[in-house]
Structures are given as structure tokens and as C-alpha cells.
Amino acid sequence: MGRTASRTSSYLSEIVANLRAASGSSLAAVLTIAAVVAIFGALVMLRATLDETARVWERLTPVVLFLEENLPLPEVRALRTRLRRQPGVLEIEFISKEEALQEFQDASLPGRAAAREALAWLEGNPLPASLVLRYDQGAPNAPAARDLVAELATWPGIEEVATGADAGAPARRLRYAFGPLARTMGGLLALGLLVVVVNTVRLTIAARGEEVAIMRLVGASPMFIRLPLLCEGMLQALAGALLAIVFLAGLAAAWPAQLLPLLPAGAAPPHLQVLPLWHAVGLVAAAAALGVVGGFVAVRCYLKV
């Protein structure tokens, strides 16, 4: 036991000697690794955010209530107030005939061009005004909301009820397009981290080459020389990854307040996901493992013992 303790302490002082020998490059390595891991973590966060955004938007799928032609505004207002009081309704939005036309003309989906032309032949504006109702399909009172939607067609003033398009689709499409990109980036970042570690450990070996040779001459085992170098690679990666996690956590905390105003006005806010704990732990562990591998490669290629 005492022997193990003293052996451990001499290994530890070797690690310290290593870190000191190339402290400048160690610090640079830690910061570079932090940047690399932060980028990767941001990608993971972005992906989780797209997922969550798609899910929430899916749940908030709108129900469009087309109104009777020429329904007077006070009645529209009364209808709106009545709807808002119903259980489960989250949001209710009025779209006038003019707005509907405007939106139709703005939308540049394929097939619309022909429709737009046909519209131009018609006199005036054939599009009806509507109320758009949103409810949360995941909420406990969703059944009540669904019942409401079912009977809305019989309400006075409402011409027709249409369940809107899948609002989650754009976010989901983005997320699928994002997958291969994230994987490629992840691979490149891992490679970058490996190169950084190999290089700093190589610098340490160069800085301590003579010392290490003399230690061998007085009876140091190859393991006594190698293990601290492997640990150095791991410690750098570990420190860098932890730094990155702290940065990302800070970013996530500051996001709503700092970044929301930067979004274009009227854009639906994405549902930012903080890096889940087990993702963060996995990221740190993966970085540390890459650190060990980097140390191993450097020791293999550059250390002569």
C-alpha cells in the first residue's frame, strides 16, 4: 500500500514535470481543444434544438377556421373572444382577406405560379378571411380542444374548418439535411483534436528528451517515462473539454436574453436545448479518450526509450 502510494506520487511528479516543460504549448493545446469541443457541442445543441423545435411546432399544428364571406368585424371579434376562453386553446390569430391574398402571393411554392395566374383572372379577392387556432396536442387538456375543433364547423360565422399543414416539417427537413454535415464536421473535429494532442505531447518529448534519456540511464522503466506522457494528452483533452462545456452552458443560459433579439422579427423562436448532461459527459469522455490516443501516437512515433 505504502509502496503503491509512493510510486503514484513519483508518477504524479513526473506528470507535473511534463506539464511544466511545455506549459506554453499545453495551454495553447487546452484552448484549441476547448474550441474544437465547443464547436462540436454547439452542433449537438443545434441538432437537439432542431429536434425540439420540430416537435413543438408539430404539436402546435394550426387549425384554420375559414369565416363566412362579409362577416362583420364586431362579430369576428366576438368569435375570437369566445374561442380564446375555450379550454386548451393556446393562440388565436386573425387573418384578413387582404392578408390571406398577400400571403398567397408571397408564398413561392411550386405549383403556386399557375394558381397565381388563375387568381389574376378573377375579379377581386376570392380568398376568405380566417381565424387560426393553435392548441398543444401534448397538453393534458388536448382532448377538450379536439372536441372543440370537431364542433366548430357548426358555430355561426364559421364556413369551414381545415386542419393546417404539418408545421414541424421544415425543422425536421433541416435536421435531416444537417445529419451528414454534423457527422462530417464531427469527424474532422475529432481528427483536429488528435493532431493537437499529438503535437503538444511531441513538443513535451522534445523539451524533455535529454532528461528522459538520463532517467532511463538511472533505471527508469519505459512505463515510468510513457505513462505521464499519456496522462498529459488525456489531461489536456479533459481540461479543454470541460472548458468547452462550461462555455456552452453559459451560452445556453444567456441565449434567450442575449440572442433572441437578434432573430428576425416575427420568426418563430427556436426551442433551444441545453446540452443534455449525458451528452456533455459523453463529449468529455470522448475527448479524454482521444487525448489518450493522441498521447499514445506521439509516444509511439517520437519517444525513443
Place this chain on the structure above:
Amino acid sequence: MSEPSPAFQYCDVYLAGVRKAFGPRQPVLVEVTLDVLHGEFVLLTGPSGAGKSTLLRLLHGELRPDAGEAVVLGTDLATLRASQVHLLRRQVGMIFQDFKLLPRRTLFDNVALGLRVLGQPRRAIERRVRHLLHWVGLGRRVADYPGSLSGGEQQRAAVARAVAAEPRLLLADEPTGNLDAANALDILQLLSELNLRGTTVLLASHDASLQQHLEARVMTLEHGKVLGSHGANR
């Protein structure tokens, strides 16, 4: 690997027909045959460039013989694996011709090195190192760096480091190389003292006159061979 013959039991060093060349050049050691018995003090002399350092480095596991038989403390050097060399070195102390002290470590750390690589407890190392530095007359210089020491002081520090782990065999390469007569005598005194306490000593020096101050068997290395062996054969 053949079983070592029983004669090895009494030999700390056994060389038979050892040959060593660097590259395609004329071999430095042509056919060296010698033995050093356990507890002996052997002085190996020979002109500069005769191959004394080469021979000692070979015994220390730094170089491998090209041919011949070489056994140190029962270890066959021809088959010794690189990953096992440290086990031999923990029993064979070496005073290097160029000291090989670590310039960025204090005297204390330099001497402690050989004990730290063994994983000895901190307390024990502290006690042993202070004792050794006191013994070689450097008790007041523990915290100094090698660069601030004179040549003779560095040489004495090298002696302290070489014997720190109580090796069974001590190889001393020109340990009096750049010392004045009085300092040289001091070092010889230290080595004799160690030898009296049971350490086998093999001292290499171009200065054959050292034998006047030593009770040692003298061997001469010349033209790649050990020529003579005479003197105290205890």
C-alpha cells in the same frame, strides 16, 4: 539462451571474445575477454580512444555486443530486451564521463532521481539523499543547480547519484577526469570506501598512475583487447 556456466556465480562481470564496432569502421572492441569477481576493485586503463567508455556503456546496457559472450550480474546482455534494461540498471550504478546531471533540477533532485524511479517513499529518499550529499561533501549545496557547481563538485554529485540505489556493481568512467590531485584522491577514497562495504567497482581511466592510490587489479585495454591483468587480487 544457454544456461550460464557455474563460474558466473562468482563473476559480476564476465566477457568472452566481445566485439563491438560502430558502423562499417574498424571495431573499437575486437576481442575483449575479462572477468570481474564479486567484491573486486578493478582499474581499467588504456589510452584515450581505446574504447574504455564503449566497454562500460556496453556493461550498462546502452550498447549491445556484436559478438561474444557478455554477462553482467547474471544477465546475458546479448539477449537482454530493451524493455528489461532498467532492471539491470537498478543494480548497476554508473558515473558518466560527462556526469549527465539534469541542468534544470537541483542537486537534491538529481541525486533523488535514481530512487524516485524505483518508487521509494519520499521520506526515505529525503534521508538517503541528504546523507549521500553530506558524504560527498556537498551537504550545503542540496538546493543548488548543477550549473552553479565546479567540475569537481559535479563529479562528486555524479558519484552520489550513482550509488544512491546501493548498486551491486559500480561502473566509474573517468571519475577523476577533470579534477586536481587532491579532489581526485577524495573521489578515489569514496570509491574505495564503497568497495570495502561490498560494492564491486570497475573504474575506467586513461591515467594508469591512479593505481598508486588504489588497492585494485589493473587491466589495460589497447587495440580493442584487454592486454594485461595484474595487481591486487583480493
